[in-house]
Amino acid sequence: MSVRRLAKEQPASFKFSKATMEKVNFWLKKYPEDRKRSAVIPILWLVQKQEGWVSEPAIRAIADLLGMAYIRVLEVATFYTMFQLEPVGKVLIQVCGTTPCMLRGSEDLMKVCKEKIGHKDHMSADGLFTWQEVECLGACSNAPMAQINDYYYEDLTPETMAQIIDDFRAGKKPRPGSYAAQRRTTSEPEGGPMTLLDPKLYDGSAAKPIKKLPNLPEPA
Amino acid sequence: MPIAKVNGVEVEFEPGMTVLQVAERAGHEIPRFCYHERLSIAGNCRMCLVEVKPGPPKPQASCALPAAENQEIFTDTPMVKKAREGVMEFLLINHPLDCPICDQGGECDLQDQAVGYGRDGSRYAENKRAVDEKYMGPTIKTVMTRCIQCTRCVRFVSEIAGVEDIGMISRGESAEITTYLEQAVGSELSGNVNDLCPVGALTHRPWAFNYRPWELKKTETIDVHDALGSNIRADARGPEVMRVLPRVHEGINEEWLSDKSRYAVDGLMRQRLDRPYVRRDGKLQPATWAEALGAVAERFNAAKPNKIGAIAGDLQDAESMKALMDLMDAIGSPNLDCRQDGAWIGGGERGGYLFNSTLAGIEQADVVLLVGTNPRLEAPLLNTRLRKQWLAGKMRIGLIGEQASLTYGYDYLGAGPASLGKLSKDFAAALKGAQKPAVIVGMGALARDDGAAVLKAVADFAAANGVVRDGWNGFNVLHTAAGRVAGLDMGFLPRAGGLPAVDMVKKGKLDVLFLLGADEIDASATAAFKVYLGSHGDRGAHGADVILPGAAYTEKPGLYVNTEGRVQMAERSIFPKGEAREDWAIIRALSERVGQTLPFDSLAALRAKLMADHPGFGQVDYVAPGQPLNLKALGAKGSLGAAAFASPVKDFYMTNPIARASATMAECSAAASGARAMAAE
Numbered sequence: 001m002s003v004r005r006l007a008k009e010q011p012a013s014f015k016f017s018k019a020t021m022e023k024v025n026f027w028l029k030k031y032p033e034d035r036k037r038s039a040v041i042p043i044l045w046l047v048q049k050q051e052g053w054v055s056e057p058a059i060r061a062i063a064d065l066l067g068m069a070y071i072r073v074l075e076v077a078t079f080y081t082m083f084q085l086e087p088v089g090k091v092l093i094q095v096c097g098t099t100p101c102m103l104r105g106s107e108d109l110m111k112v113c114k115e116k117i118g119h120k121d122h123m124s125a126d127g128l129f130t131w132q133e134v135e136c137l138g139a140c141s142n143a144p145m146a147q148i149n150d151y152y153y154e155d156l157t158p159e160t161m162a163q164i165i166d167d168f169r170a171g172k173k174p175r176p177g178s179y180a181a182q183r184r185t186t187s188e189p190e191g192g193p194m195t196l197l198d199p200k201l202y203d204g205s206a207a208k209p210i211k212k213l214p215n216l217p218e219p220a
Numbered sequence: 221m222p223i224a225k226v227n228g229v230e231v232e233f234e235p236g237m238t239v240l241q242v243a244e245r246a247g248h249e250i251p252r253f254c255y256h257e258r259l260s261i262a263g264n265c266r267m268c269l270v271e272v273k274p275g276p277p278k279p280q281a282s283c284a285l286p287a288a289e290n291q292e293i294f295t296d297t298p299m300v301k302k303a304r305e306g307v308m309e310f311l312l313i314n315h316p317l318d319c320p321i322c323d324q325g326g327e328c329d330l331q332d333q334a335v336g337y338g339r340d341g342s343r344y345a346e347n348k349r350a351v352d353e354k355y356m357g358p359t360i361k362t363v364m365t366r367c368i369q370c371t372r373c374v375r376f377v378s379e380i381a382g383v384e385d386i387g388m389i390s391r392g393e394s395a396e397i398t399t400y401l402e403q404a405v406g407s408e409l410s411g412n413v414n415d416l417c418p419v420g421a422l423t424h425r426p427w428a429f430n431y432r433p434w435e436l437k438k439t440e441t442i443d444v445h446d447a448l449g450s451n452i453r454a455d456a457r458g459p460e461v462m463r464v465l466p467r468v469h470e471g472i473n474e475e476w477l478s479d480k481s482r483y484a485v486d487g488l489m490r491q492r493l494d495r496p497y498v499r500r501d502g503k504l505q506p507a508t509w510a511e512a513l514g515a516v517a518e519r520f521n522a523a524k525p526n527k528i529g530a531i532a533g534d535l536q537d538a539e540s541m542k543a544l545m546d547l548m549d550a551i552g553s554p555n556l557d558c559r560q561d562g563a564w565i566g567g568g569e570r571g572g573y574l575f576n577s578t579l580a581g582i583e584q585a586d587v588v589l590l591v592g593t594n595p596r597l598e599a600p601l602l603n604t605r606l607r608k609q610w611l612a613g614k615m616r617i618g619l620i621g622e623q624a625s626l627t628y629g630y631d632y633l634g635a636g637p638a639s640l641g642k643l644s645k646d647f648a649a650a651l652k653g654a655q656k657p658a659v660i661v662g663m664g665a666l667a668r669d670d671g672a673a674v675l676k677a678v679a680d681f682a683a684a685n686g687v688v689r690d691g692w693n694g695f696n697v698l699h700t701a702a703g704r705v706a707g708l709d710m711g712f713l714p715r716a717g718g719l720p721a722v723d724m725v726k727k728g729k730l731d732v733l734f735l736l737g738a739d740e741i742d743a744s745a746t747a748a749f750k751v752y753l754g755s756h757g758d759r760g761a762h763g764a765d766v767i768l769p770g771a772a773y774t775e776k777p778g779l780y781v782n783t784e785g786r787v788q789m790a791e792r793s794i795f796p797k798g799e800a801r802e803d804w805a806i807i808r809a810l811s812e813r814v815g816q817t818l819p820f821d822s823l824a825a826l827r828a829k830l831m832a833d834h835p836g837f838g839q840v841d842y843v844a845p846g847q848p849l850n851l852k853a854l855g856a857k858g859s860l861g862a863a864a865f866a867s868p869v870k871d872f873y874m875t876n877p878i879a880r881a882s883a884t885m886a887e888c889s890a891a892a893s894g895a896r897a898m899a900a901e
């Protein structure tokens with residue numbers, strides 16, 4: 001992780017959209033008036049949803065909204081790497097580079113990203129893509145994986161990664177989830193379930209009739 | 221009280237104390253960087269590790285660990301030694317080895333503790349990190365690569381100074397201390413972060429690369445830039461005061477100092493009057509002492525006594541005022557005044573013009589009403605005490621006067637004298653129900669034409685609200701001039717039939733006007749022969765006919781009485797510039813030529829006479845809070861004006877000749893008014 005700085009070029013102003021403001025009010029209601037600064041992280045997140053990134057005018061707007069000093073919001077925004085301090089492409093690809101993903105080939109995924117999009121952390125010229133290397137996203141059983149905008153794309157290979165990028169470029173919306181050769185749901189074993197296969201387990205035939213419920217009070 | 225054992229020796233402690241405090245009480249020094257007794261506990265430097273039983277078998281950060289009954293604390297075991305060496309080694313990983321060019325060198329906590337508790341060598345061979353330079357304002361020089369992220373500066377500005385300007389951005393190895401977008405720190409106390417910084421990351425910008433601490437001659441003395449009388453140490457090299465640092469005085473400045481008191485010292489080397497001047501052919505021309513004193517004596521002797529007047533300035537020591545007062549009395553002139561701002565105060569009971577609750581005592585008050593004062597600008601270190609109590613939720617504050625950012629929340633109750641009668645119901649009820657109510661009335665309320673009537677109104681209001689009661693006196697006058705209370709104490713006031721300062725400078729009232737360091741009064745209207753005795757070529761000297769060069773506050777021993785009535789003794793740090801002399805000696809020399817030789821030849825004799833005539837001056841560093849006071853006798857009947865109260869301090873950094881001569885203060889003033897000075901660096 002390198003030093004995080006605010007972007008050099010900043011918009012002149014920031015305004016909460018109506019939809020964002022509704023959600024902001026939802027969060028503000030959760031805290032008492034004199035503790036409303038507790039809502040800073042959700043609101044930073046909402047602002048990022050609205051704009052794609054957190055700009056300097058947005059930081060001031062949030063601070064004014066919550067009655068905080070500007071520096072306090074800046075501290076939070078620079079602390080958490082999920083907050084983008086520079087504009088990012090419409091498609092934000094966050095490739096996990098932590099140990100399990102790295103062992104399963106995340107470096108190859110990044111190579112593909114570099115070839116197809118360009119340098120890490122730099123928006124592509126058309127403004128469509130930005131790719132980043134991030135720390136563990138908690139989907140280690142489906143390594144290697146990447147988060148693209150709000151969804152996880154799992155069990156990736158250089159080929160599927162390239163395909164996904166091409167699809168986004170073509171304006172399609174590739175489906176999220178596992179891209180294993182034999183498709184699987186969430187973190188099931190590849191090729192389907194390996195245990196608890198006996199259908200009897202599920203139709204009730206393997207069950208023994210219960211003669212006595214445990215822990216019942218003794219009859220009087 | 222519970223008992224703990226420190227290195228096998230039993231120590232009693234108060235519940236709530238931390239392990240670090242208990243160990244200190246037992247006489248064992250615990251090294252630390254982030255911990256500071258006047259700031260909140262951060263616990264992030266880990267230098268204070270000790271071994272504690274019962275507890276986990278690992279070293280514990282003693283600053284953040286509450287001490288417990290029967291606890292065994294060890295500060296000298298092999299585990300502790302190893303832990304300290306480890307922490308020190310980690311701290312030094314990213315700390316540059318630039319001590320030879322670092323201004324903190326010689327008084328650096330990191331240096332000292334590395335010697336005391338660190339390893340003898342380094343095992344680190346990788347690259348060190350470097351941090352971008354930051355701008356934090358005209359008082360703070362930053363070398364952020366040296367920062368060890370103790371966050372003392374962050375905690376000081378947000379907790380004590382009350383401006384949340386400094387913060388730590390990013391995290392881990394990239395963590396950096398900065399202000400928002402590198403703005404200047406907007407506090408009158410910003411210089412204290414340089415004192416707090418345990419390394420050379422934040423140092424005093426105005427004094428950068430000017431001295432080494434061991435070259436300086438240290439003199440413990442008293443500050444004159446506001447009426448608090450902060451305790452300072454003036455560090456001089458040769459003929460120049462290189463820097464001023466605070467001394468600890470729990471009753472006054474704790475251990476802080478305002479930026480003006482600290483950084484205006486460069487004004488002592490500029491605009492100085494270093495030889496007498498006499499106006500000839502409309503121009504001030506250099507003269508000898510004999511010529512200058514002769515010219516003054518000639519006018520004194522020629523004028524009728526009631527046509528001679530003397531005004532004492534804000535920075536004057538008690539001795540020079542006493543000498544001038546005795547001279548005027550000997551001549552028989554009734555025109556004396558030490559209130560150049562025209563404040564209607566003085567005479568009568570002493571409590572009528574003092575900060576009676578005392579500065580430390582104001583912290584006991586539960587409801588405080590500020591009348592015509594902006595303590596943040598007039599007495600920043602009083603303001604920190606109000607903020608401290610407000611922050612703890614123990615004090616409610618109301619304000620009548622100029623609305624301003626005071627670093628704490630207050631009930632705004634109105635702008636002018638009329639508002640005293642119509643407080644909000646809520647606040648009036650709070651004041652009535654208060655255990656220890658207090659009123660702080662500033663010069664903004666008293667230094668005006670209806671000042672006497674305002675004083676009466678405030679005193680009546682205070683009486684009606686029980687501000688003075690058994691064992692508690694919450695009637696407080698906040699002065700802005702360091703020399704004022706001493707002048708009032710000795711009675712440097714118009715005699716019967718005499719003119720107050722504001723009348724002395726009116727046209728045609730006087731033939732000779734003696735300005736003793738009086739720069740804040742506009743004497744351009746009067747055609748009188750003006751004699752200016754002072755240290756700086758400022759407003760007073762510009763219109764003078766004779767200039768007698770005097771000594772500034774670091775150049776003479778003297779007594780000062782602060783706003784709470786505490787007499788304090790200042791010492792001489794350096795000698796007056798050029799041909800300048802100590803003020804009292806000049807007056808003594810003049811008295812001889814006027815034919816009224818004053819009966820003292822030394823400062824000791826003068827002091828003896830001062831203390832004999834006014835015994836209060838003998839009680840050095842003594843105040844008695846809770847003295848009874850007859851509020852009914854204060855002020856005078858009159859009609860209250862409609863004008864709003866305005867604080868006498870318009871620009872915090874430009875309130876006296878020394879500050880106005882200081883380049884640092886000019887820069888601070890520009891930064892505060894929004895124009896960031898474009899440095900040539």
